[in-house]
Amino acid sequence: MTVTASPAIGSAVALKCRECGTRYPLDASYACYECFGPLEVAYELGNVTREQIESGPNSMWRYEALLPVVPGADARPGLQAGFTKLVRADNLARELGVKSLWIKDDSGNPTHSFKDRVVAVALENGRRLGFETIACASTGNLANAVAAAGARAGLKSVVFVPSNLEAGKIVTTAVYGGTLVAIDGNYDDVNRLCTEVAASRDWGFVNVNLRPYYAEGSKTVGYEVAEQLGWRLPDAVVSPVASGSLLTKVDKAFREFIDLGLVADHPYAIYGAQATGCSPVSQAFNSGQDVIRPVKPDTIAKSLAIGNPADGPYALDVVRRTNGAIGDVTDEEVVEGIKLLARTEGIFAETAGGVVVATYRKLLREGRIDPSAETVLLNTGDGLKTLDAVEATSKPTMVISPSYDEFEAEYSKVVS
Amino acid sequence: MSASVRIPTILRTYTGGAAEVTADGATLQDVLDSLDAQYAGIAARVLDDNGALRRFVNVYVNDDDVRFLEGLATPIADGASISIIPAVAGG
Numbered sequence: 204m205t206v207t208a209s210p211a212i213g214s215a216v217a218l219k220c221r222e223c224g225t226r227y228p229l230d231a232s233y234a235c236y237e238c239f240g241p242l243e244v245a246y247e248l249g250n251v252t253r254e255q256i257e258s259g260p261n262s263m264w265r266y267e268a269l270l271p272v273v274p275g276a277d278a279r280p281g282l283q284a285g286f287t288k289l290v291r292a293d294n295l296a297r298e299l300g301v302k303s304l305w306i307k308d309d310s311g312n313p314t315h316s317f318k319d320r321v322v323a324v325a326l327e328n329g330r331r332l333g334f335e336t337i338a339c340a341s342t343g344n345l346a347n348a349v350a351a352a353g354a355r356a357g358l359k360s361v362v363f364v365p366s367n368l369e370a371g372k373i374v375t376t377a378v379y380g381g382t383l384v385a386i387d388g389n390y391d392d393v394n395r396l397c398t399e400v401a402a403s404r405d406w407g408f409v410n411v412n413l414r415p416y417y418a419e420g421s422k423t424v425g426y427e428v429a430e431q432l433g434w435r436l437p438d439a440v441v442s443p444v445a446s447g448s449l450l451t452k453v454d455k456a457f458r459e460f461i462d463l464g465l466v467a468d469h470p471y472a473i474y475g476a477q478a479t480g481c482s483p484v485s486q487a488f489n490s491g492q493d494v495i496r497p498v499k500p501d502t503i504a505k506s507l508a509i510g511n512p513a514d515g516p517y518a519l520d521v522v523r524r525t526n527g528a529i530g531d532v533t534d535e536e537v538v539e540g541i542k543l544l545a546r547t548e549g550i551f552a553e554t555a556g557g558v559v560v561a562t563y564r565k566l567l568r569e570g571r572i573d574p575s576a577e578t579v580l581l582n583t584g585d586g587l588k589t590l591d592a593v594e595a596t597s598k599p600t601m602v603i604s605p606s607y608d609e610f611e612a613e614y615s616k617v618v619s
Numbered sequence: 620m621s622a623s624v625r626i627p628t629i630l631r632t633y634t635g636g637a638a639e640v641t642a643d644g645a646t647l648q649d650v651l652d653s654l655d656a657q658y659a660g661i662a663a664r665v666l667d668d669n670g671a672l673r674r675f676v677n678v679y680v681n682d683d684d685v686r687f688l689e690g691l692a693t694p695i696a697d698g699a700s701i702s703i704i705p706a707v708a709g710g
Contacts, residue, residue: 220672221674233705234629237664239629240675241706326639391684394707395677398627451657497684497686497687499687511677511684516674
């Protein structure tokens with residue numbers, strides 16, 4: 204297959220195999236016919252200025268010149284994801300004994316996770332390619348994002364999830380009214396089924412046949428971090444790792460900003476965080492392997508429970524190239540991470556955010572991350588979606604009758 | 620041993636468009652050899668230059684990823700169902 208007069212989509216000019224470099228038109232395909240390698244969007248980025256970006260909308264569409272979308276996305280029906288807060292985390296920094304710490308809080312997205320970003324780019328391309336139904340395989344957050352974006356855009360949605368998902372993520376998908384298919388199996392089983400369904404249905408699966416576009420949406424996390432720091436790069440970023448895609452796209456965003464002259468070239472390290480119960484990328488990193496051995500996930504961090512992460516090898520490459528590291532933490536530490544962030548910064552993260560905070564703390568204790576490095580922790584989702592993780596340890600301090608005397612008596616016991 | 624093999628879209632140019640074909644073999648390696656005898660060149664798309672499964676292809680025998688079984692040495696029972704599927708990630 205060769206590229207024949209395929210029109211550019213914004214600055215995107217082709218799909219290109221990450222493994223062998225074969226180029227394809229910008230249509231709904233994701234695997235190389237030559238080698239099965241994943242396809243990625245290739246760009247010819249023109250001149251993009253800070254002023255141009257700053258004058259754009261307060262959403263991820265301020266970066267549309269750097270994304271594979273037909274210009275004018277802001278005016279089309281969508282959820283207006285992105286441009287979430289970058290929060291200065293001085294209390295947490297003090298508690299951990301580090302110099303300068305930020306939380307990129309993507310729980311502020313329309314459906315409360317960073318998945319609204321990737322769905323936005325996939326949806327734009329699904330619409331461009333004429334799909335009437337959008338679909339996905341999901342561990343929950345993506346399910347919310349696809350169901351909501353489909354509703355806003357007036358498209359049908361079909362969402363596939365493992366049946367053992369947190370109740371919060373089932374409700375927050377089903378409420379948007381699309382078709383929700385719960386499967387007795389883990390995410391890797393769901394993913395496999397969707398790959399087969401995608402081959403026979405004329406649907407736009409955001410993370411299968413629209414995946415090359417979808418994945419680019421994650422770059423906007425990196426762009427925003429750099430812009431919100433005042434057009435400069437941090438020393439370090441700690442990203443959760445599920446498929447490994449987000450971590451690699453944050454790196455891609457930083458390199459594009461350097462290449463475009465939007466930020467000074469500054470060395471940065473990218474760190475990955477996994478839950479020990481599903482840590483194939485951490486295991487490969489810490490044993491010096493290039494090959495990722497799939498695992499059967501067993502962790503409360505279900506949004507990260509991908510046992511066979513397709514972008515894992517690329518995540519390893521990025522972490523090694525930038526002199527970062529990958530760590531993993533137990534479910535108990537995940538809960539501690541959630542509560543530590545909530546207690547110090549008033550941010551209630553879902554389990555993936557707990558994984559990031561706890562892994563950062565662990566890497567600090569092990570001397571694997573520099574406490575003087577200005578560091579950005581990525582919180583990718585909202586704790587309200589994973590209440591069951593903290594329910595058992597988050598109870599009223601006291602339960603009393605409406606009696607002043609009883610309050611005084613009980614309160615004096617807990618506050619000394 | 621005869622097994623049914625589900626062929627992904629990107630390999631159907633080899634099978635004349637067929638989505639499912641049959642092949643023989645006692646192990647997955649044998650089945651791939653049998654496939655290649657019927658559809659010349661197809662095995663080289665699934666295996667790399669060293670004869671190992673390519674990094675971005677997943678093969679399932681009766682719904683189990685062969686990386687959890689014995690890889691190319693995985694035994695194939697008569698009537699087994701094999702799927703060849705490109706790896707994709709998501710979340």
